[in-house]
Amino acid sequence: MSKNFTTKALRCLSESSTETNLEEEWLKIAAEELGENPEKRKQEIAAVKLMIMNDPNISIPNEDNFLLRFLRARKFDSKKAFQMIQRYYLMKLKCPELFRCPLPSECENVFDLQAQFMLPNRDQLGRRIYIIRVDNFDASKASIDEIFRANVLALEQVVKEEQTQICGIVVVLDMAGLSLNHAKFFTPYYAKKTVELVQETFPLRFKGFHIVNEPFYFDAVMAVIKPFLKEKMKKRIYLHGNDVSSLHGFMKPEILPLEYGGLQGPFDNKPWYLELLSDEEHYKNLDQFGYRFEGED
Numbered sequence: 001m002s003k004n005f006t007t008k009a010l011r012c013l014s015e016s017s018t019e020t021n022l023e024e025e026w027l028k029i030a031a032e033e034l035g036e037n038p039e040k041r042k043q044e045i046a047a048v049k050l051m052i053m054n055d056p057n058i059s060i061p062n063e064d065n066f067l068l069r070f071l072r073a074r075k076f077d078s079k080k081a082f083q084m085i086q087r088y089y090l091m092k093l094k095c096p097e098l099f100r101c102p103l104p105s106e107c108e109n110v111f112d113l114q115a116q117f118m119l120p121n122r123d124q125l126g127r128r129i130y131i132i133r134v135d136n137f138d139a140s141k142a143s144i145d146e147i148f149r150a151n152v153l154a155l156e157q158v159v160k161e162e163q164t165q166i167c168g169i170v171v172v173l174d175m176a177g178l179s180l181n182h183a184k185f186f187t188p189y190y191a192k193k194t195v196e197l198v199q200e201t202f203p204l205r206f207k208g209f210h211i212v213n214e215p216f217y218f219d220a221v222m223a224v225i226k227p228f229l230k231e232k233m234k235k236r237i238y239l240h241g242n243d244v245s246s247l248h249g250f251m252k253p254e255i256l257p258l259e260y261g262g263l264q265g266p267f268d269n270k271p272w273y274l275e276l277l278s279d280e281e282h283y284k285n286l287d288q289f290g291y292r293f294e295g296e297d
Contacts, residue, residue, distance in 0.1 A: 022162055029126065030166045034075050044071050047078035048085070058089060059289050065162070072165040073203040087201045089290040098193055099201075101156045102149045103283050104276035110142045110150040117269040118154050121255040126167035127207055128158050129251060131260075131267070135177025137185065144185055148193070152202075156283070157276060159204050168205030170251070172260070176213035178221070186221045195228040209237045212247055212260065 022030070030036035048067050052058060060066060067081070070088075074080040091099045110116070115136035119129040137147060158164045184190075198206050211218070218239075226234065240246040244261035256262025 022166075026126075026163055026166060030072070033166065034072055036072070036076060036166075040076050041068065041071075044076045044078045044081070048082050051078070051082040052085070055086070057291050057293055058086070059292070060085065060089075061289055068162070069159050069165045069203040073205060084201065084203060088203065091196070091201050093291045095193070097145050098148045099152060099197070100149065101152050101283055101286050102146075104153065104273065104280055107146070107150045107153060107276075108273075110146050111269055111273040113138055113142060114267060114269055115147070116150060116154060117257070117267060118158060118272055119255060119257075119264075120272070121264075122163070122167070123170065123251045123255060125207075126163060128161075128164050128167075128169045129172060129255065130154060130158075130169055131172045131174065131257070133174040133176070133267070134182055134185070135174070137182060139181070139184075144190065147185075148190070152197075153276065153283070155197075155202055155204060156286070157279070159202070160282075164204070166205075168207040170208045170210065171206070172210045172212060172247070172251075174212050174259075175215065175218060175221075178215050178218065186224055188224055191225045192228050195225065195233075199230060199233060206233070207236065208250065210240060210247060210250060211237065212240045212244075213242050214239060 027036075045064050045067050048071065052060065067085075070081040070084050071078065074084060092101075113136045115133045117131045119131065121129075123129055132151075137144075142150075155169075158169060238250065247256075247260060253260075253262045255264060257264050257267040259267050
C-alpha cells in the first residue's frame with residue numbers, strides 16, 4: 001500500500017464539517033424519513049470515520065457529504081453504512097467491466113440510442129425518475145457492459161444531490177419491443193449484478209420500479225430476476241401494461257415525456273447528456289479512490 005494512498009485516507013478522516021445546505025422542507029423530510037438531525041449527522045459520521053480508520057486499504061473523498069449518502073441510504077446506521085462503502089468499492093475492484101463509472105465522453109454511443117433518461121423534474125414526493133427503454137438497446141452499437149456502466153454513471157450523477165439521497169429514485173422500465181434480441185440483458189448473471197447494485201451496494205434509496213408496455217411473456221423475465229430480490233423490493237415493482245393512467249397514479253403527467261402521456265415533449269436525453277459532459281472532471285477524479293492492496297501500483 002502506497003504512502004500517498006494512506007495519506008489520502010487519513011486526510012479524509014480529518015474532515016469534521018457536518019453542516020448541510022438543505023432547505024427546511026428537505027430537512028423535515030430527512031428527519032421524518034431517516035431520523036436525521038444535526039447531532040445524528042455528527043455522531044454517525046464520526047462513527048463511520050473510525051471504522052474507515054481501521055480499513056487502511058481504502059481511500060475515499062474527503063467530504064462528509066460522501067459519507068452522508070451512505071448513511072442516508074442506511075437510515076443512519078453507521079455499521080451498515082460502512083459495510084455499504086466497502087461493498088461499493090469492492091464491486092468496482094472485482095467487476096470493473098460493469099461497475100467502474102465511465103467518463104461521460106466515453107458513453108456517446110450509448111446515449112445516442114435514446115434509451116436512458118434521468119428526468120429533470122422530481123415527482124410529487126421529491127424523487128428523481130429514471131426512464132429506461134429496452135427496445136432502444138441496440139447490441140450492434142453498444143455492448144451490454146457499456147449500457148450497464150452508463151446506468152452506473154447516471155446513478156453517480158444523481159447521488160451527488162442531497163435531495164435525492166433523502167427521497168430516492170424511481171425507475172420506469174419501458175419493455176415495449178422486448179424480444180429474443182434482448183434476452184442477454186436479462187440472464188441470471190446480469191440480473192444478479194443489477195439486483196446487487198440496487199439492494200446492497202449503491203448508496204441510493206430505490207423507491208419503486210414501474211414496468212410499462214410489458215409483453216405477455218414478461219413473466220419469464222421476472223422469473224429470472226425474482227430469486228435475487230428481497231421481499232421489500234418485490235413489493236416496489238408495479239406493472240402498468242400500456243395504461244399510462246395507471247402510471248400517472250404514481251407520477252404526474254407534468255413531469256413525464258410525451259411517450260408516457262406526459263407534457264414535457266418527446267423523450268430526448270441530449271440535454272441531460274450535455275449536463276453530464278459538463279461535469280467530466282468530477283468523473284475523472286473518481287478513479288483515484290477505492291481499495292488498494294499491498295503490491296499494487
